[in-house]
Amino acid sequence: TAIPRRREVPALPQGVTAEAFQAAMADLRTLLGAEHVEVIDQALRDGWYMEHPNTHDMMTILDDEEFVASAVVYPGSTEDVQTVVRWANKHLVPIFPISMGRNLGYGGAAPRVRGSVVVDLGRRMRQILDISAEDFTCLVEPGVSFYALHDEIQARGLGDQLWVDVPDLGGGSVIGNTVDRGVGYTPYGDHWATHSGLEVVLPTGEVVRTGMGALPGNNTWQAFPYGFGPYSDGIFSQSNFGIVTKMGMTLMPNPGGHESFLYTFQREDDLAQLIEIIRPLRIRNILENVAQLRHVTQSVAVRGQPRSDYYEPVDGLVPDDIIHAEAAKTPTGDHTWAYYGTTYGPPEARAVKLAAVDAAFRQIPGCRKIDTSTFPADEYFWSRDKIASGTPDLHELRWCQWVPNGSHIAFSPVSPIRGKDAAALNELARKRHEEHGIDYFPAFCVGLREMHLIVEIVFDRTSAPKKAAALACLRDMVDDAAALGYGEYRTHLALMDQVAGTYSWNDNALMKMHEQLKDTLDPNGILAPGRCGIWPKRYRGRGWEM
Ligand code: FAD
Structure with missing residues (x-):
């Protein structure tokens, strides 16, 4: 879909005149080659997951013009990234790095500050620099997707030895997903925990390698994540302190077989008891993977038919009896x-x-154990089976078709694996969904000692009232959850200030430390201002927060 533009084109960063912008772009073209710089002076196009835009969020929850890039630049090397960063400091133009920009549900490829120049690392920096079948590790650039890594392992004949942990959709970047602390579903599902070693371009243009990467001639960068001294990797995840140009990742050994299984539970209230049963099994590693406990509405929606096939009214929730009748079929x-x-x-x-x-x-x-042996090949269960055994897939996209122009945004709080916490989060989320007239799609993803509740709000991105309801519902849930002591593990660009604000212990001490780091590492405030609620000095207290 082409979206007509309603504000100035290109979307200039605040404080940069049209003339200054054109001069800066001319400079950038000279530095990088005109073919690697693209000014966004046309209608925005949404595309779809595999042909997603790198200029804006194709699932935007705000006005179409809010989170929009002025230009996109395509570096081909770490040196090019350094050049872009130094250029941004010279012209005081905000830049926003993406690896591939498939961060759908959390902002897609969009920058937080309108008019930023998106640094699309994935277009040209897509090398798999190493795959080690001895150490079960790899080293990748930002443009390497889960599909690409998986396919390369197969192409090298290593598929029977090495597994990649993949998220529900395999088209994203291994680096992009990991620095946003995304999750997959094998025992290696906590991607941040399983990475080892970063190469990072700092906001002033220097390059650092973390962990063992700092030791010249080392051969342990991907095997030992810490090196010596402070463990600095953490500050480069969910932040705006650097641009990751290489990352090491551990790979799972093929365990010698796997078997997926499906159990169902009849009553909403079974949740608390079930979670109590899951906790000791999970902590003792009898339940071995980041499994999913999904709600029936999602089971129906993932079949890919729109809700209008089941229920005509466009407003209000599809009644429970209809959902259950459809699930029964x-x-x-x-x-x-x-x-x-x-x-x-x-x-x-x-x-x-x-x-x-x-x-x-x-x-x-x-409780029923479902005999899945007779399930047809395109049944959702087989998608979960593939993902839990390291094979990327796209089936999960189907629930986006629940409403026309289906887009989604996620409420993602974490809690201990306890029945009372699951029940409390489920109750508050359900209540807010009912108030705002939104069908409720919860899934609990159970990590080792905590669980992520992922509630996907699916909305029509062309409907202002539906977007407003989705955003209001999300904001209410974030506040309700925080009041009970629950925080989000990750959030959409539009919610970053609110979520960062909930981590406020001791008079916002943590954010104050982040701001100090930001001002030291990025004195001109050019790198992804506002990402994860961290605003550089130049922007702070000037009305950017939302
Ligand atoms: P990007 O969009 O490239 O990066 C994400 C963000 O990280 C960027 O916006 C940027 O701010 C920052 N960043 C990226 N690269 C760099 C860099 N090199 N240096 C510094 N900062 C950087 N996600 C999951 O984790 N698990 C799931 O199971 C999952 N299921 C999904 C299901 C559906 C139906 C959909 C639509 C989405 C799902 N997602 C899931 C969300 C998302 O699609 C993935 O997390 C995806 O991998 C993120 O996109 P990306 O890898 O292209 O990252």
Whole structure:
């Protein structure tokens, strides 16, 4: 879809005149080559997940013109990135790095400050620099997607040895997903925890390598994440302190077999007991992967048919009885919660774990183990099976078709793996969805000692009232959750100030430290101002927060 522009084109960064912008662009073309610089002076185009725009958020929750780039630049090397950063300091133009820009649900490719120049690293920096079948590690550039890494491992004949952990959609960048602390669904699902070593261009143009990468001639960069001295990697995730140009990642050894399984639970109230049962199994590694516990509305929506096929009114929630009747027609059958898990290892090892899980889950009346052996090949269960065994997939996109022009934004609080926390979060989110007339799509992703609740709000991006309702619902849930002691693990650009504001212990001490770091590392405030609520001095207190 082409979106007509309604504000100045290109979208100039605040405080930069049209003349100054054109002069800066001419300079950038000279430095990088005109073919690697693109001024965005045309209608914005949304595309779709695999052909996504790098100029704006194709799933925007705000006005179309809010988070829009003025230009996009395509560096081809770390040196090019340094050049871009130094150029930005010279002209005081804000820049916003993306690896591939498929951060859908959290802002896509859009910059936080309108008119920023998007630094699209993924277009030209797409080398897989190393895959080690001895150490089970790899070293990648920002343009390497989960698909590309997986395919390269297969092409090198290493597929029976090395697994990549993939998120629900495989088209994203391994670096982009990891620096935003994204998750996948094998035992290596916590991507940040499994990375090892970064190369980073700082906002003033210097390059650093973290961990063992700082030791010239080392051979341990991808094997030992810490090196010597302070562990600095953390400040380059969910921040605006540097541009990551290389990252090491550990790879999972093929465990010698896997088996996915599906259990369903009938009642909404089974949630608390089920989570209590899951916790010890997960912490003891009997439940081995970041499994998903999904709600029936999502089970129906992921079939890919719009809600209008089930329920005519465009407003209000689809009634529960309709959802349950539709679920009953599917191979999974009627349920309220569906647990998708996977066990790993040779058959005899799997059998022991599966028996323990079965005995534990069956304590819940109405629990059913679903026979998936007869499921058709395109049943969602097989997508979960692929993802839990390191094969990228795109099936998850289908629930975006629930409404016309389907877009989504996520509420993503974390909590301990406790029944009372699951019930409290589920109750507050359901209540707000009902108030705002939005169908409720929760999924609990259970990590080792915590769980992420991911609630996807699906909305029509062309409808102002639907966008307003989605945003209001999200803002209410963030505040409600914070009042109970729950915080988001990650959020959309539009919510970053609000979420950062909930981490306010001791008079916002943590944000004060982030601001000090920002002002030291980025004195001109050119790198991704406002990302994750961190505003440089030049912007602070001038009405940018939202
Ligand atoms: P990018 O968009 O390139 O990067 C994300 C952000 O990180 C950027 O906006 C930027 O601010 C920062 N950044 C990126 N690269 C750099 C860099 N080199 N240096 C400094 N900062 C940088 N996500 C999950 O984690 N797990 C899921 O299971 C999941 N499921 C999804 C399902 C659906 C249906 C959809 C639509 C989305 C889902 N997502 C999920 C969200 C998202 O698609 C992925 O996280 C995706 O990998 C992020 O896009 P990307 O990898 O292209 O990162």
